[in-house]
Amino acid sequence: MINSYGSSKGVSRKGGTFARRNLIIALPLIPLIAYLAFFFFWPMVMVVTDSLKNNDHHWSFINFTTITHKPYSTAFKNSILLGALSALFASIPGAIFAYIIEVRGSEKLKGFVTSLSGVLANTGGVPLAFMFIATFGAQGSAIKILKALGIDLYSGGFTLFSFTGIVFVYLYFQIPLMVIIFSPALHSIRNEWRDAAKNLGATPRKFWRTIGVPLLFPSFTASFLLLFASGFAAYATARAMTVGNIALVPLVIGTLVDGNVQVDQANVGKSLAVGMVIVSALAMIPYLIIQRRARRWQQ
Amino acid sequence: MKKSLSIALPSTLAIAALFIFLPFGSSAEFSFRSYSPEGKLMHSFAPYQWILQQPEFMSHLLLSFKLSLIAVAFTAILVVPSVAWLHLKAQSFRSIIEVVTILPLVIPVVALSIGVQAAFPDWLQSTEYELPLMYVILSLPFTFRILDNGLQAIPLKTISEASRGLGANWPKTIIFVIAPVMRSAVAGAFFLTFALSLGEFTLTSLLHWDTFPTWVTSVSQQNIIGAIALSVFSLTVAFVVLLLVGLFSSQTKKRTEVAE
Numbered sequence: 309m310i311n312s313y314g315s316s317k318g319v320s321r322k323g324g325t326f327a328r329r330n331l332i333i334a335l336p337l338i339p340l341i342a343y344l345a346f347f348f349f350w351p352m353v354m355v356v357t358d359s360l361k362n363n364d365h366h367w368s369f370i371n372f373t374t375i376t377h378k379p380y381s382t383a384f385k386n387s388i389l390l391g392a393l394s395a396l397f398a399s400i401p402g403a404i405f406a407y408i409i410e411v412r413g414s415e416k417l418k419g420f421v422t423s424l425s426g427v428l429a430n431t432g433g434v435p436l437a438f439m440f441i442a443t444f445g446a447q448g449s450a451i452k453i454l455k456a457l458g459i460d461l462y463s464g465g466f467t468l469f470s471f472t473g474i475v476f477v478y479l480y481f482q483i484p485l486m487v488i489i490f491s492p493a494l495h496s497i498r499n500e501w502r503d504a505a506k507n508l509g510a511t512p513r514k515f516w517r518t519i520g521v522p523l524l525f526p527s528f529t530a531s532f533l534l535l536f537a538s539g540f541a542a543y544a545t546a547r548a549m550t551v552g553n554i555a556l557v558p559l560v561i562g563t564l565v566d567g568n569v570q571v572d573q574a575n576v577g578k579s580l581a582v583g584m585v586i587v588s589a590l591a592m593i594p595y596l597i598i599q600r601r602a603r604r605w606q607q
Numbered sequence: 608m609k610k611s612l613s614i615a616l617p618s619t620l621a622i623a624a625l626f627i628f629l630p631f632g633s634s635a636e637f638s639f640r641s642y643s644p645e646g647k648l649m650h651s652f653a654p655y656q657w658i659l660q661q662p663e664f665m666s667h668l669l670l671s672f673k674l675s676l677i678a679v680a681f682t683a684i685l686v687v688p689s690v691a692w693l694h695l696k697a698q699s700f701r702s703i704i705e706v707v708t709i710l711p712l713v714i715p716v717v718a719l720s721i722g723v724q725a726a727f728p729d730w731l732q733s734t735e736y737e738l739p740l741m742y743v744i745l746s747l748p749f750t751f752r753i754l755d756n757g758l759q760a761i762p763l764k765t766i767s768e769a770s771r772g773l774g775a776n777w778p779k780t781i782i783f784v785i786a787p788v789m790r791s792a793v794a795g796a797f798f799l800t801f802a803l804s805l806g807e808f809t810l811t812s813l814l815h816w817d818t819f820p821t822w823v824t825s826v827s828q829q830n831i832i833g834a835i836a837l838s839v840f841s842l843t844v845a846f847v848v849l850l851l852v853g854l855f856s857s858q859t860k861k862r863t864e865v866a867e
Binding site: 434 | 623626630634638685686688689692696697700704708709710711713715718721722724725741802815821823824831839845
């Protein structure tokens with residue numbers, strides 16, 4: 309950050325060729341920027357403009373009025389709740405786990421945990437859903453073992469193919485994700501600070517209340533927001549696990565794209581997509597800002 | 608306090624191991640299940656034999672491999688030189704490129720898929736090669752960061768100036784100086800692109816293409832044990848590939864620490 313600022317200032321000081329120099333420097337970056345423009349920005353612009361058009365291709369807010377009603381409003385409520393609950397149930401155990409590994413684990417163990425968390429956080433999707441069906445489905449191994457021990461979860465109304473079931477499955481990639489993004493923050497709490505506080509007479513509790521928690525709170529919030537966005541937008545796992553019985557925004561968009569459902573408005577799917585982008589951005593932008601600021605003292 | 612924590616570590620690790628291996632072990636058990644003609648449950652290699660008998664298995668697997676390799680190739684010719692250039696000459700553009708490349712992480716893949724459907728011309732949407740082009744975008748937030756972090760600690764500018772000062776021309780500098788120092792970061796970026804492309808489901812299925820992951824889902828509708836066996840297979844592959852990524856990135860870290 310500071311470097312780039314400094315060097316651009318250095319260039320401008322050399323005289324009036326600032327703009328020309330910058331243009332020449334930027335030239336080799338044009339392929340990447342053009343690629344992003346065509347394969348990323350253009351599709352996103354199309355989503356936004358199409359979402360603002362009615363069936364006659366005239367500008368209109370009708371799609372957005374439509375999605376504030378059922379069943380779309382329910383889908384948004386469910387998806388937001390799914391993101392929030394899976395983030396909540398993953399962030400706390402994830403943070404505690406990361407803390408114990410950070411404080412007690414050897415360097416080797418820390419490295420192993422990071423690699424393994426990376427693997428687990430990325431093994432979302434379809435295989436994850438089938439893995440849980442094999443374990444906690446009605447015929448699943450864990451359910452069978454529990455049954456043999458006299459505990460019949462399914463008689464208690466438990467089912468994997470429900471909202472609670474999806475929250476449960478999401479934890480499998482959300483907790484490792486929490487470990488990955490929260491560990492750097494824990495790592496930056498220096499032992500010297502702890503020792504200094506102790507020398508000044510602070511109890512461990514006081515250290516946490518006045519130093520540890522205030523320091524970690526921004527990173528914890530940022531991690532929570534990222535987890536929320538990841539749970540809110542996840543598609544593959546939910547798609548493989550549900551049979552259209554739970555309304556989630558990504559799944560509703562999926563059925564609209566497949567053309568399985570007749571809708572009055574052709575562009576409702578696009579306004580749902582814009583809705584998703586807005587919710588996602590509301591979580592991701594603060595996440596990115598907090599992470600960027602936190603990185604300054606985490607080095 | 609200390610004592611309770613020393614019990615905390617082993618018990619935490621035990622819980623973590625259970626958390627990871629219960630679903631994995633259970634699926635492995637499930638994937639060997641088959642039923643005798645009398646309907647009795649037994650274990651055999653039958654589900655895996657069934658997989659190998661499916662002609663779609665190999666064709667989809669090969670297709671996924673091919674598309675992932677294309678995505679890696681695009682990352683190689685598009686992303687790697689750009690990041691190297693940012694570090695060599697265009698430091699003033701680094702922060703803006705950093706922001707732009709993170710955006711695909713902010714936008715849900717579902718929303719992007721809708722956009723692709725609305726925006727791309729028909730000739731592009733009628734070929735499966737639109738997929739690797741999009742996989743490059745989806746992996747960009749990660750590949751940019753891997754390359755950027757890898758290069759951050761290497762004084763690329765200084766060493767390339769040194770090489771030029773010692774009389775090497777640009778092609779020589781690129782081949783003998785820049786390429787070798789970037790090697791592990793580039794390998795990490797390639798592995799990540801490959802793994803992400805291989806497992807990509809959302810965009811592929813919303814654009815109505817059939818690759819390995821989407822085929823597994825359609826298998827589940829007729830043969831759930833077969834689908835679970837396929838999941839165990841693909842997760843094992845994913846584990847190996849991603850652990851390699853982890854290995855490479857930790858190597859990068861070590862190298863950069865030495866460089867510092």
